[in-house]
Amino acid sequence: xxxxxxxxxxxxxxxxxxxxxxxxxxxxxxxxxxxxxxxxxxxxxxxxxxxxxxxxxxxxxxxxxxxxxxxxxxxxxxxxxxxxxxxxxxxxxxxxxxxxxxxxxxxxxxxxxxxxxxxxxxxxxxxxxxxxxxxxxxxxxxxxxxxxxxxxxxxxxxxxxxxxxxxxxxxxxxxxxxxxxxxxxxxxxxxxxxxxxxxxxxxxxxxxxxxxxxxxxxxxxxxxxxxxxxxxxxxxxxxxxxxxxxxxxx
Numbered sequence: 584x585x586x587x588x589x590x591x592x593x594x595x596x597x598x599x600x601x602x603x604x605x606x607x608x609x610x611x612x613x614x615x616x617x618x619x620x621x622x623x624x625x626x627x628x629x630x631x632x633x634x635x636x637x638x639x640x641x642x643x644x645x646x647x648x649x650x651x652x653x654x655x656x657x658x659x660x661x662x663x664x665x666x667x668x669x670x671x672x673x674x675x676x677x678x679x680x681x682x683x684x685x686x687x688x689x690x691x692x693x694x695x696x697x698x699x700x701x702x703x704x705x706x707x708x709x710x711x712x713x714x715x716x717x718x719x720x721x722x723x724x725x726x727x728x729x730x731x732x733x734x735x736x737x738x739x740x741x742x743x744x745x746x747x748x749x750x751x752x753x754x755x756x757x758x759x760x761x762x763x764x765x766x767x768x769x770x771x772x773x774x775x776x777x778x779x780x781x782x783x784x785x786x787x788x789x790x791x792x793x794x795x796x797x798x799x800x801x802x803x804x805x806x807x808x809x810x811x812x813x814x815x816x817x818x819x820x821x822x823x824x825x826x827x828x829x830x831x832x833x
Contacts (some may be wrong), residue, residue: 620800629804636789640808643778643786646702647770647816650709655717655766657710659759662721666751667743672722683715687773691780700781708777713766717759724758725751760824767816775809786812 602622608614609621616624629636665672687708694711698704728750736746778787786809793802 617797617799620803625800625803625807628800629807632801632804636804636808639785639789639805640812642702642784643705643771643774643809644812644816646705646774646777646785647709647767647812650706650711650773651713651766651770651816653706654710654713654770655763658714658717658762659721662718662725663747665718665722666725679715679718682711687712687776688779691777694777695781704780705774705777705782705785705787709770709773712769712773712776716762716765716769720758720762721755724755727758728754756828760820760828764817764820764824767820768813771809771813771816 606622609619661675665676690711691704691708694704694707698707725747732750733746736750741749774785775787775790778785779791782788782791786805789805790802790809793799793805
C-alpha cells in the first residue's frame with residue numbers, strides 16, 4: 584500500500600515542483616508572455632475556456648478511438664496471417680515498415696485528398712500511426728510460445744485452430760496489450776496531426792490557429808488537453824489489460 588501511494592504521490596510532487604519553479608523564474612525575469620506564459624495564467628485560461636476545450640478534445644479523442652479500433656482489428660488479423668505464413672510475411676513486411684517510417688505529417692495532405700477534409704482523414708491518420716506496434720508485437724507474441732507446451736498439444740493431436748485458440752492467443756495477449764497501450768497514445772498524436780491539415784475543429788485545429796495568432800496561452804491549454812486525452816486513453820487500455828490479462832503482474 585505504501586509503495587503504491589509513493590508511486591502515485593511522487594509524480595504529483597515532481598509536477599508541482601516544476602510548476603512552482605516555472606512560475607518563479609518567469610515572474611522574476613519578466614519573460615514575454617507570448618513566448619512562455621506563467622502557469623497560473625495558463626490554468627486560468629484553461630478554466631475560463633474549459634467547455635470549448637472539452638468540445639474540441641472530445642472530437643480529437645473520438646477520431647483517435649475510431650482510428651485505434653480500425654487499425655488494431657486490421658493489425659490483429661494481419662499478425663495472425665503473418666504467423667501462419669512466412670511467405671506472406673516476407674512479401675508484405677517491407678511495405679509495413681515503409682508505411683511506418685513515412686512521417687504522418689507527410690501523409691496528412693494525401694489523406695485529405697483520399698478521405699476529404701472532414702473527420703475521415705483524421706481517423707485515417709490516427710489509424711496509420713496505431714497500426715505498426717500491434718503488427719510487430721502481435722507477431723512476436725503469437726510466435727513466442729513454450730516449445731514443450733506446443734509438443735504437448737501436438738501429442739494430443741490438437742488442430743492448428745485449437746493450438747491457436749488455447750495456446751498462441753492467450754500467450755500473445757500481454758504482447759498485444761503492450762502494443763495497444765502504445766497505439767492508444769499514438770492514435771491521439773495521429774488525430775492531432777491530421778487536424779493540422781484542413782480541419783475546423785479539434786485540438787490540432789486549436790493549436791494551429793493559436794500559432795498563427797500568437798496566442799501562446801491558448802496553445803498551452805490545448806497542449807494540456809491533448810496530454811490529458813492521451814493519458815485517459817492509455818489508462819482505459821491499461822484497466823482493460825488488468826481485467827483480461829489477470830495472470831500478469833503489474
